[in-house]
Amino acid sequence: MALTLTELLAQQHSYALLSRTPGSIEVLQGTLEDVATIAEIPLNTADGRPQEVLSLVPYRQVTERGFECIDDGAPLRCLVVTDRSTVTTQAFLDAHAQTETPTTIEGGAFDQSDEQYAETVRRVITDEIGSGQGANFVIRRDYVGTVKGGDFAAARNAFASLITQERGAYWTFMIVTPDLLAVGASPEAHVTVHDGTVTMNPISGTLRHGTSGPTAQALTAFLDNTKETEELFMVVDEELKMMAEVCSSGGQVTGPSLKRMSQLTHTEYRLRGTSSLDPRDIVRATMFAPTVTGSPMQNACSIIAKHEARPRGYYSGIAALFTPAAGGSGHDLDAPILIRTAYFADGTVRVPVGATLVRHSDPAGEVSETHGKAAGVLRALGVLGDAGRRAAGTPEHHGQAHDDHEPRLSTADEQALLHARNERLTPFWLNPQSVAPNAPYVGMTAVVVDAEDRFTTMLAHQLRHLGFTVTVVPWSDVSTGSLGADLVVAGPGPGDPLDVTDPRIARMHAIIAARVEAGLPLLAVCLSHQILAHLNGFALARLPEPRQGVQLTVDLFGKPATIGFYNTFTARIAAGGVPLGGPEVASDPATGDVHALRGPGFASVQGHLESILSRDGIESLGRLVHSALRE
Numbered sequence: 331m332a333l334t335l336t337e338l339l340a341q342q343h344s345y346a347l348l349s350r351t352p353g354s355i356e357v358l359q360g361t362l363e364d365v366a367t368i369a370e371i372p373l374n375t376a377d378g379r380p381q382e383v384l385s386l387v388p389y390r391q392v393t394e395r396g397f398e399c400i401d402d403g404a405p406l407r408c409l410v411v412t413d414r415s416t417v418t419t420q421a422f423l424d425a426h427a428q429t430e431t432p433t434t435i436e437g438g439a440f441d442q443s444d445e446q447y448a449e450t451v452r453r454v455i456t457d458e459i460g461s462g463q464g465a466n467f468v469i470r471r472d473y474v475g476t477v478k479g480g481d482f483a484a485a486r487n488a489f490a491s492l493i494t495q496e497r498g499a500y501w502t503f504m505i506v507t508p509d510l511l512a513v514g515a516s517p518e519a520h521v522t523v524h525d526g527t528v529t530m531n532p533i534s535g536t537l538r539h540g541t542s543g544p545t546a547q548a549l550t551a552f553l554d555n556t557k558e559t560e561e562l563f564m565v566v567d568e569e570l571k572m573m574a575e576v577c578s579s580g581g582q583v584t585g586p587s588l589k590r591m592s593q594l595t596h597t598e599y600r601l602r603g604t605s606s607l608d609p610r611d612i613v614r615a616t617m618f619a620p621t622v623t624g625s626p627m628q629n630a631c632s633i634i635a636k637h638e639a640r641p642r643g644y645y646s647g648i649a650a651l652f653t654p655a656a657g658g659s660g661h662d663l664d665a666p667i668l669i670r671t672a673y674f675a676d677g678t679v680r681v682p683v684g685a686t687l688v689r690h691s692d693p694a695g696e697v698s699e700t701h702g703k704a705a706g707v708l709r710a711l712g713v714l715g716d717a718g719r720r721a722a723g724t725p726e727h728h729g730q731a732h733d734d735h736e737p738r739l740s741t742a743d744e745q746a747l748l749h750a751r752n753e754r755l756t757p758f759w760l761n762p763q764s765v766a767p768n769a770p771y772v773g774m775t776a777v778v779v780d781a782e783d784r785f786t787t788m789l790a791h792q793l794r795h796l797g798f799t800v801t802v803v804p805w806s807d808v809s810t811g812s813l814g815a816d817l818v819v820a821g822p823g824p825g826d827p828l829d830v831t832d833p834r835i836a837r838m839h840a841i842i843a844a845r846v847e848a849g850l851p852l853l854a855v856c857l858s859h860q861i862l863a864h865l866n867g868f869a870l871a872r873l874p875e876p877r878q879g880v881q882l883t884v885d886l887f888g889k890p891a892t893i894g895f896y897n898t899f900t901a902r903i904a905a906g907g908v909p910l911g912g913p914e915v916a917s918d919p920a921t922g923d924v925h926a927l928r929g930p931g932f933a934s935v936q937g938h939l940e941s942i943l944s945r946d947g948i949e950s951l952g953r954l955v956h957s958a959l960r961e
Contacts, residue, residue: 332359332413335425342482342506346384346409347422348651349493349502350664355422358384359413362507364405367394368614371408373652373661380654380661382411386505386512386668387650389642392617397631402641407510419493426490431483435679435711438475440700441640447471447700448693450637451685458633459689462898463824465564465878467624467633470645470684473704475713481511481674484711488513488672491710498591500531501666503649512644514671515706517589517596520619520648521572523609523663525655528577532569533589533598534562534621534686538702544595545736546743553747557690558597562586563755564688564879566599567894567941568620568627570759571784574791576612577603580763583755583942586748593705597748609663613650619667622646622684626783629824644668645682672707681707689876754881756945758792769797771955777815778802781823781838781857785896788940789819789855792951805837810844817958818845822856822938827870827899839865846932851958854934856897862934863901863924866912871902881943884925886935887916891950893925894943897936900924926954933957 335357338345346358365371371385388404417425442450454467477484489504492515496502499515519531535558537544544552552558566583573581585599605612623646624630634642650665673680683703685696708714739747752760776798780786782805790800798817805823820842823834830836842861845852854862864870877895884891903922908915913929927934933954939947 339429347504357415360411363408383652384409385650387647389647398635400641433479433484435475442471444697451693466688468684473681485513488710511674516666518667520667530569530601532565533596534565535597537595546739560879565620568625572616574787577605579603580791583759772797774816776800776817777813778819783822786821810840817851820854820858827860852932853958859934868901892945893937894941895937928957
């Protein structure tokens with residue numbers, strides 16, 4: 331029998347309180363079931379009837395995709411909903427007042443000091459981004475404190491505080507189970523599915539401000555900031571990889587817009603596409619958001635395991651609510667990221683927070699960002715009062731004391747600054763995509779070799795736009811034979827292109843060499859372009875500064891092209907000039923960096939034509955494919 335709200339708040343049962351619309355709270359009660367895999371989430375009863383399920387998906391589920399993690403065995407916990415009701419926020423607050431117990435958090439501190447975290451930031455920038463391991467990585471640390479007055483009471487108090495103080499959250503929630511208690515205010519919807527429409531909502535960039543919002547000066551500087559802008563473009567690229575994998579229509583990008591919280595403002599885009607996949611398959615293919623892991627995803631998981639001392643638990647996982655669709659067929663999905671969340675257990679509260687580290691991150695700035703992200707939850711826990719930030723060790727936002735007295739940016743000026751960002755982006759992903767009219771390669775086949783960077787899903791989508799029937803194959807499943815395709819696309823990936831001790835790099839060398847020797851059409855991208863250039867006698871060098879998410883306009887065989895670059899290594903024309911008898915070269919005349927090659931039966935490009943940063947990407951792809959297919 332369903333319990334009343336007052337009864338639920340009086341003792342710890344299995345239930346969830348979700349605030350997804352202002353002024354109301356959904357109360358979900360049910361039974362618990364832990365499962366091993368995403369596919370086992372019980373969306374139907376034993377006799378096949380659809381049922382509603384709220385699943386807490388821990389970070390360790392990335393092992394389902396073959397990715398590395400520090401595995402803590404956190405369960406994939408499912409609340410099978412047997413009763414749902416909706417109450418007003420005020421009704422909850424009234425019921426909470428009847429059972430409220432004073433609680434405090436004592437002895438709280440981050441498990442890594444500011445100095446230790448700053449040193450981690452430096453190591454990741456130098457050792458990982460600087461060596462070509464990826465474009466960005468999210469490394470987290472945890473605020474840990476001792477709960478006085480009871481975990482359950484502290485969780486109720488924190489939830490009551492969040493629903494009254496924190497604005498702009500996508501979900502504010504309290505999820506209660508016997509050994510897992512979580513309270514949070516997540517700003518970010520990772521993935522939703524409704525009537526076959528899939529939406530993803532990448533959020534990036536963080537501006538700290540006072541409770542009345544950012545000043546005109548602060549917001550203008552934030553929206554003009556190169557690091558914040560490129561960080562958002564990189565996570566959009568990463569989520570487009572996921573959209574291109576699960577949606578036959580690719581992903582159309584809309585935005586950007588501002589996401590305002592009580593103490594922070596973020597920037598966000600929305601990505602939409604259509605899919606007929608089971609929503610569990612969509613969850614599995616999109617584990618997890620690049621805004622809380624990094625890119626490329628597989629390598630980001632390895633870097634996280636290397637630089638984080640503790641397992642992540644549920645941090646950066648998702649809370650996935652599967653609801654039977656109104657039409658009676660299948661389920662809709664609403665899945666926010668588990669961030670800005672406090673976890674209570676055995677008299678301890680833990681609040682994990684992270685920062686996105688890119689090539690020009692400032693360690694002190696990333697330290698400050700973790701404090702800012704923790705502040706809303708810590709305030710709800712009573713750790714931070716209106717004047718308590720400095721006492722808790724939280725760096726002050728520059729100029730924050732004057733926020734309430736300084737001018738605000740007009741809506742028109744704000745929108746102009748936001749949409750100026752799109753002037754740099756390709757129309758291809760900003761518009762609906764389909765097979766191009768009179769597509770030139772209808773009836774032809776292409777195999778895309780994935781070297782552990784899922785940019786290959788976006789490449790495949792663009793090739794389909796040109797008419798190809800496309801298959802994406804992992805490098806480990808590819809022999810050095812012809813692959814039986816009209817065109818082979820050797821894809822991008824992390825790492826040193828000369829490190830043949832790495833089985834992945836060695837296999838890519840063999841695939842590319844075999845294809846060229848056979849005289850069969852080949853297009854090589856990024857890492858594979860470097861390997862192809864090396865096979866043609868060009869030197870390879872590490873760039874003085876990585877080009878991760880950098881947009882350049884380069885000469886592409888006599889025609890300028892604006893392209894997004896994600897590379898740490900480059901092929902380079904040596905002092906002696908282009909190797910005799912070699913391919914045609916498009917290069918930077920000042921540095922000798924080789925941007926593209928073309929020869930009999932092959933073409934290659936250093937940049938990512940599929941990136942949202944490649945304004946001329948689809949046209950350039952068509953030109954290079956044409957070159958590769960020439961006899």
